[in-house]
Amino acid sequence: MSRPVLEVRDLKKIYGTGEATVHALRGVSLTVQRGDYAAIMGSSGSGKSTLMNILGALDIPSSGTYHLDGVDVSRLSDAQLALARNRLIGFIFQSFNLIPRTSAVANVELPLAYAGVKPKERRRRAMAALDVVGLADRAGHEPNQLSGGQQQRVAVARALVTEPALLLADEPTGNLDSKSTDDVLQVFDDLSTAGRTIVIITHEDEVGARAKRLIRLVDGSIVSDVRQSPLDRPPVGAAAAAAAMARNHGRAAVYSGGRHSQ
Amino acid sequence: MSLFEVIRFALRGLSANKLRSALTMLGILIGVAAVILLVAVGNGSAKAISDRIEALGTNTITVMSTGRGGSSSTSLTKEMADALVDPELAPAVKSVSPVVSASSATMTYEGSDHSVSSFVGTTPAWFAASSTPVGTGSAFTEDDVDQGRRVVVIGQTVAEELFPGIDPIDKQVTVGGALFTIVGVLQEKSSTGQQDSNDTAVAPLTAVQQVLTGYGALSSIIVEAADPDDVDAAQDQVATILDQKLAVADSSSSTPYRIQNASSLLETQTETADTFTTLLGAVAAISLLVGGIGITNIMLVTVTERTREIGIRKALGAPRRVILTQFLIEASLLSVMGGALGVAAALIGSQFEIVGVKPVIVPSSIGYAVGVSIAIGLFFGGLPAARAARLRPIDALRYE
Incomplete structure (x- = not known):
């Protein structure tokens, strides 16, 4: 295997000082290989959002190292960080975070604009990305003219348009109904099949079940890390996920029993 | 990312709040128009006085008994x-x-x-x-x-x-x-x-x-x-x-007599008129300054309101420089457009008689007023723009 896309060692994040100190992350170590599709699950307050922000280079850890595609992110300057966010990471947010009053295709073009791609080339790649998420016919629509699921698919298109090394999704289906959730997850399955590296944060079992790898976070530490399907194969998909869900429920006793090795 | 595109972003930002942008521009418009017009009125009255003195005849002297x-x-x-x-x-x-x-x-x-x-x-x-x-x-x-x-x-x-x-x-x-x-x-x-x-x-x-x-x-x-x-x-x-x-x-x-010379009279009158013009210009400059503060105010509101958008842009990899330029250009566009409209308003206003004086535009006052309005845009827009650019993406994204 080539160098990992993502490698964190003993990551800690501490908020506040003195008695108000909160240990959001208590030494997380994690390696994600190219082509992997990992889901990080945890309840509210488990530190998964903090981890996500650090992985997305939006926040800096209190201690620990973070290598993204071989680059030590903690040593980057502000301008280099902007470049890393632009080139190496595609970020997908729970609340979509599309720029309002701006057409879908313009939203998708935005990272390319910051990367300095020429307008014509930009338009072509943005349309291609919208095509991947099945929204090429909605290119001219503004966010408020799109449904939640469609907005999130535009956001996915925006995340993958720069061909980043890593797609990071923070609760991508948290604000969506089940139909839209299926649409978006199908897009993730397709992307994973196409060889993309995806890290997704969720608290929905249904979402976690479709990933190739399931990481559980409790109180700022990783408590389990399960390989659900082989790294070099397409993800199991919706049907298999349903089956996996049933199996997981059957093994609920194992989970509640404590740690679960890979 | 070309400057042209940053300007397009800025224009889009401005057009999102048309009424607000228009009112802010109005502040600068009034300031610039006031500077140009009041200086023109001062200049016009000075010119009217000197015309009258010249009408008396510049080659005559008047001897009067004291x-x-x-x-x-x-x-x-x-x-x-x-x-x-x-x-x-x-x-x-x-x-x-x-x-x-x-x-x-x-x-x-x-x-x-x-x-x-x-x-x-x-x-x-x-x-x-x-x-x-x-x-x-x-x-x-x-x-x-x-x-x-x-x-x-x-x-x-x-x-x-x-x-x-x-x-x-x-x-x-x-x-x-x-x-x-x-x-x-x-x-x-x-x-x-x-x-x-x-x-x-x-x-x-x-x-x-x-x-x-x-x-x-x-x-x-x-x-x-x-x-x-x-x-x-x-x-x-x-x-x-x-x-x-x-x-x-x-x-x-x-x-026991006094000799009055039209040209010396003219000089005295011109001095008086210049003082008057300076005074009017100063009053107008204050209104231009107030317009500038209006820009700062609106840009601060805009930055606060669009904190999330700034966060999104940063998360998508917008460098600090691009964010800074975008907001700076937004502020400058407000002042430049306000300034240009102000010049137009002043030119139209100068066609009419104001308090019995036909204003005579001083060309340098146009340059001065527009220059100051651009400087105001850059200066007063700079503070909010720098604030926007400095925001950490995570803080900006969390902002509600």
């Missing part, structure tokens, strides 16, 4: 006026017009009367020296002065008051109990301030002295220099002759 009460030793007399016409001692003097004036004389014609605000007795040279040409009819002659004929040339206002719709030439009017024959009407003259300079009548010196003022001192002597460049020389020569006539000691610092 002595009050008419002590014969200090008053100006007809003899002194005659003495000034001296090709030897005063070669720069072209003509001399002694003037007596009755401050108010009532002119009656067939039952209607009119109080003439300035009734002047003088010699024919006065018409040329004071730049008051005769419109219709003719001026009186030297002979009329010598004979003391009661003829009069009246101003436009007098003609309109006493002779509405009638040709006043050769009509007879009564002034101070004496009959005067109207021989001419003066050309219309631009008025100086409150006083209507067309409300005047000009008659031979001797006739006015006989009828109205008596054979006392002259009110003033108007001396016309041969050439506008000779005004100073003429003034010196006139002073020398008068000093002799009035027996003023060389060491004496004060003279």
Whole structure:
């Protein structure tokens, strides 16, 4: 295997000082290989959002190292960080975070604009990305003219348009109904099949079940890390996920029993 | 990322809040228009004053007596006026017009009367020296002065008051109990301030002295220099002759007469007008500053309101420089567009008379006002823009 896309060692994040100190992350170590599709699950307050922000280079850890595609992110300057966010990471947010009053295709073009791609080339790649998420016919629509699921698919298109090394999704289906959730997850399955590296944060079992790898976070530490399907194969998909869900429920006793090795 | 695209982002940002952008621009518009227009008004009134002074004739000097009460030793007399016409001692003097004036004389014609605000007795040279040409009819002659004929040339206002719709030439009017024959009407003259300079009548010196003022001192002597460049020389020569006539000691610092020179008058007036213009400009500059603070205020609101958007842009990899430029350009566009509209408004406004003054645009004031408005945009927009650029993406994204 080539160098990992993502490698964190003993990551800690501490908020506040003195008695108000909160240990959001208590030494997380994690390696994600190219082509992997990992889901990080945890309840509210488990530190998964903090981890996500650090992985997305939006926040800096209190201690620990973070290598993204071989680059030590903690040593980057502000301008280099902007470049890393632009080139190496595609970020997908729970609340979509599309720029309002701006057409879908313009939203998708935005990272390319910051990367300095020429307008014509930009338009072509943005349309291609919208095509991947099945929204090429909605290119001219503004966010408020799109449904939640469609907005999130535009956001996915925006995340993958720069061909980043890593797609990071923070609760991508948290604000969506089940139909839209299926649409978006199908897009993730397709992307994973196409060889993309995806890290997704969720608290929905249904979402976690479709990933190739399931990481559980409790109180700022990783408590389990399960390989659900082989790294070099397409993800199991919706049907298999349903089956996996049933199996997981059957093994609920194992989970509640404590740690679960890979 | 090209500048053109940053400008497009900025334009989109501005058009998202059209009313707000328009009101902010209005602040700058008013400031810029006020600066240009008020300076133009100041300049226009200065120009109007200098035009009037020039209308009096820049190559004339006016000698007036400073002595009050008419002590014969200090008053100006007809003899002194005659003495000034001296090709030897005063070669720069072209003509001399002694003037007596009755401050108010009532002119009656067939039952209607009119109080003439300035009734002047003088010699024919006065018409040329004071730049008051005769419109219709003719001026009186030297002979009329010598004979003391009661003829009069009246101003436009007098003609309109006493002779509405009638040709006043050769009509007879009564002034101070004496009959005067109207021989001419003066050309219309631009008025100086409150006083209507067309409300005047000009008659031979001797006739006015006989009828109205008596054979006392002259009110003033108007001396016309041969050439506008000779005004100073003429003034010196006139002073020398008068000093002799009035027996003023060389060491004496004060003279019983005062020589007023149109160009020195012009200088004083110009200085006053400049002070006035500066004052108006300063008041207007304050309103421009207020407009600038309006920009800061609106940009701060915009940055706060769009904190999330800034966070998204940063998460998508927008470098600090691009964010800074975008907001700076938004602020600058507000001020530049406001400034341009302000210039347009000022140019339109300057077509109209403002408080009786025709504004005259000073080209440098346009450059100054627009320059300041751009500087204000950059300066006052810089603070909020820097704030936006400094935001950490995670803080910006969490902002609700």
